[in-house]
Amino acid sequence: MIGYVTIGVNDMEKAKAFYSELLADLGASVILDMDRIAFLGTGMDAPMLAVCVPHNEGDPQPGNGNMIAITAPSKEKVDELYHKAISLGGSCEGEPGQRIPDMFYGAYFRDPDGNKVAFYVFG
Template sequence: MIGYVTIGTNDIEKSKAFWCDLLEELGASVVMDAGRIAFIGNGSEKAMLAVCTPYDENAPHPGNGAMVAIDPGSKEMVEKLYARALELGATSDGEPGQRIPDMFYGAYFKDPDGNKACFYQFA
């Protein structure tokens, strides 16, 4: 149902590098690059993450309550990709752990632009 989610950046090249490096193990790469916006994923037929400089040319602002959630396939990958995000310059917004007993495992971080994201796994 979801085609893509867009997050703002002040530095499109830095943002593309961060997200491509982070999601490389999931097979993601830049699917389409139109200069001020780049779509990252496993092909245009699947959900993608788009990074962009805002169309109105004003500064991007992460939304309060807005978040991108990515299912990497296992709890081990949640932990691995969370650690990789921090290595790449993200900040922790919640270490890996069980959030809903026997149901939801997640790890939260903010990318270098302050956009909140989560790697998660349903039990």
């Protein structure tokens, strides 16, 4: 259903490096790079994350309430990816933990441009 989600960034090279390193453990990499926009994912037939310099060349403005949630295969991987995001320059928006008993485990961070992202696992 979702083809890709786009977030605005200030520095394309920094954003590509941040997300390439962060998502490498999930098998994702930059699969299409078109100068002001780059798509990261595992293939063109799977959901992707796009980072871009806004079309109007204005400052990217992360939305209040907008968030990207990326599934992880286990609670341990949620923890690992969260800590990796922080070590790469992200900031904490909610440490890893069980949010809904026996149902939802997640961790939240903001990337260097202020975009809110979660890693999660159901079950």
